[in-house]
Structure formats: structure tokens, C-alpha cells
Amino acid sequence: MNILIINGPNMELLERREENYYGRIPWGDIEERIKNLGRSQGIDITSYQSNYEGDIVEYIHKHGQEVDVIIINPASLTINGYSILEAINIYQIPFIEVHMSNIYQRGGWHAKSIFSKHAIGVVVGFKDFTYDMAFHASILYLEGRKNS
């Protein structure tokens, strides 16, 4: 099984962003932890981050056919990243939307998503553990699909 994690703009500088929303853990440390989790269960995890919507679209075009589930944090593209949503649709890849901060508590534009209603589910607000939770949710989803 292959899980692809996609992070949108500014997610590569997590440790320099608002600590109350994102904590202080660099993305590299989160990535390593999730990849180890994957390895321990025989699951391949790749991750991709870009500050450019088009780069994310092209990455999905290149790798979409190899992916079973996407965990995506569209970051500020959550409100308008239509081309990413359409790229995911081309390959019909089930996806889980994640946000490290509780976007509903933050309100305003943070609380608006064009992705949520198309997602398997949404995980928000658990800082770095958001990704662990989405990983476990992906496995449960894939196993549920296998057994149904």
C-alpha cells in the first residue's frame, strides 16, 4: 500500500510559524515519524511539499496512479486549490484532508475548505499528531475497503 502526504504552502517552515497552532516540531521530524510508522506496517509513505499549486498538480499527475490514499494539508490553498482537487479526481484517489490547527476555531477564511466535502474524512487541530491520526485513519479505511 502507498500513502502520499501532500503539504501546501509554508508547511516546510513549520517550526517558524505560530507555535500555538503548529507547535515547534520541524516537518522533517514529523515526516520521519510517520514514515517509520508506515515501515512498521509494511506501508510505503511518500511526502511532497510545494509552495506552488501547479507543482502539486504535476506531482499528482506523475504519481497518482501509484497511490492508494492521499493525506493532504492544502494549507492556504484549502480555500481555492481547485486544480489540486481536480487532479486528485482524475485518478479517483481517496483522500483525507488534514490541518494541524483547528481551522474552525480560527474561523474566517481558515475555516473554509473546498476539499472537505470530497474527502473520506477531515482531521483538524492535533498539531503534529494530526498526521499520525490521518495515517491510522488511512489504514483503517484501506482495510475496511479490502474486507467489504
Ligand SMILES: O=C1C[C@@](O)(C(=O)O)C[C@@H](O)[C@@H]1O
Ligand atoms: O497554512 C495553513 C496551515 C493549515 O492548513 C493547518 O495545518 O492548520 C491551516 C490553514 O488555514 C493555513 O493556511
